[in-house]
Amino acid sequence: MLLQSFLIALSAPVLSAYRFNPLEHSAGIAPYFTPHDPPLQSSPPQGCNVTRAAYLVRHAAIYANDFDYETYLEPLVKKLQNTSQNWSSTKSLRFLSNWTAPISDEHIEKLTRVGLQEAQSLGATLHKKYAHLKTPEKVWSSTAERTVKSAQSFIAGFTKNHTNLVNLTQVEEDKKAGADSLTPYKGCSAFSSSYGSDQSSAFGKVYTKPIIARLNAEARSFNFTQDDITAMFELCGYETVIRGSSPFCSLNLFSPDEWLGFEYANDLMYFHNTGYGRPLSASLGMPWINASVAALDNDTSSQELFVSFTHRELPPTVITALGLYNNSAYTGANNVNDTMPEDRINYNRAWKSSEILPFLTNIAVEKMSCESYGFDEGDYYRILNNAGPQPLVGCRDGPGGSCSKEQFHEFVKGRDELFGDYNKACGGSDLSGSLSIYKV
Structure with a gap:
């Protein structure tokens, strides 16, 4: 009887508490939010500490x-x-x-005033989150005004307005740079913004x-x-x-x-x-993944936190290259297009642009050192999307759905073998096929 009364009392506020928020369903115009899907904790798993991290950030609200x-x-x-x-x-x-x-x-x-404030807030949040890591020597951005100002506001928030502590490196949005930029789609003749x-x-x-x-x-x-x-x-x-x-x-x-x-x-x-x-998408995202993993594994680098600002086109390609938000990831079939019909909504789809690319959307690769019960001691990696952990399909043998160093490198190698030929995917051009901005 007591249990029944408790359940009745509990059900009413829970059922009435939900309120639909249009701003969380506004696709690429959504203000920044963390979707928590799946609802894994954003802090490192028990027994793990982040030793390095790489972030790719879309510019703030315009x-x-x-x-x-x-x-x-x-x-x-x-x-x-x-x-x-x-x-x-x-x-x-x-x-x-x-x-x-x-x-x-x-x-x-x-950028709007709200956008500038949110970029500054992201900087303050990451400073608190990674207080044990060295202040980055550099932050990178493409050369558009909105990405540069987003990066500047981020630096102000991260350093509490001691902006001279971090150098902002601007990477030209040049077609001739190919994949060696934060806008690799610009040098890809096969890419079209109208698709x-x-x-x-x-x-x-x-x-x-x-x-x-x-x-x-x-x-x-x-x-x-x-x-x-x-x-x-x-x-x-x-x-x-x-x-x-x-x-x-x-x-x-x-x-x-x-x-x-x-x-x-x-x-x-x-x-x-x-x-x-489009199969091309993953090929546009792989250069940033490869460069970021190499930077996290480079123990000779004095930089431990890598943050780069770009436009809305790049984050979804990185998501695709990593195999995340894939509607058919567990089906074993290569018919992902069939999961997005044009005459009706697939309500159970994984691919939701509101979660993937709101303003200031950010994708992170974290390298962690773990001594966690039930797992081997060592290095593990995990992916965050807007602070929410996103376990990789077929690469989640570590704490909190993270991936062990050996399996993670095998996973990235396998994705690179599938999608790593930038020039071939872009129509046979002879441009740089890799991203080198993080190299010391």
Whole structure:
């Protein structure tokens, strides 16, 4: 009887505590968060200490990228400015009576104040997390303003504004550099930023159809289109990282089911553009993996923490090269494309862009020294995605799903044999096929 009463009392708050957060389903526009999927602890496993770590970080939050602004946001804003629709007579759209756009041409690709603060916060967090490691002599970034300023803010947070302690090394975003850059896709002739748009648009027609019908019934003078709906979803994330909140995030405007549609449309785009939908993706991610592992294993290097800032294209390729977030990882079949249909949502998919590449997304390779019960004493490695441990498929024989040194090196070697030929994957060009920026 007591047990039954306890279970009844416990169930109510647990069931009522969950609240759907649109910002955790906003794909590449999501503010930084840790998904905790799987829910492994981010601190090192019992008996383990991190001895070295390498981080790849996407730049912090921006006002908008040029494609989103020119394709979706600006057209919607102009349409809103020229409409005769009386928004005060509507329900879910009443806020448009007084709403003003948070973005203009001058803001495109620039970091927001929230972005600068979050980059600084990441620096402070990693300083605390790795207080026992040496302050890095260098931090790297590609040369775009948003990546450089993200790195500068990170350094300020890491050093408590003693920025002279760390040198920022800028790596040119040069096509001729090939894989020897933090933007290897720029030198790859086989890569195209438009891949995935057809698949995303196809599903976009599916999930926006009922939304368009609903909103057009509510605001009969406006004539909502698929692009308008996309812009409204995007404004939730962009306006939030500019102003701190957005009426476009209201669940009275878009339901959780509709948000999952927006997220899936973006998942399709990134899946085919920088994920498993193209074999090329893993070949773009392998140079950073190889360079990072070599840096962690180089005991002659005085640097123990390696942090590099890049754009949104690179982290998903690293995820793909490592075999993480793979929908078909346990099936034994090579039909991963079938797991991402274009006419319906695969709700049980592993590939979720909101978890893989929010603003300031970061992938880490940690090298640990372990003396843990039930495991051999020695070095182990683990992968973190936004502070959440991601055990490697077929390489998790250590504490907390980590991977022993011998197995990890075999795992990386096997992935390199599959995807390590950058020039072949990129169409036979004769550019550098490896990343050398961490070499001493």
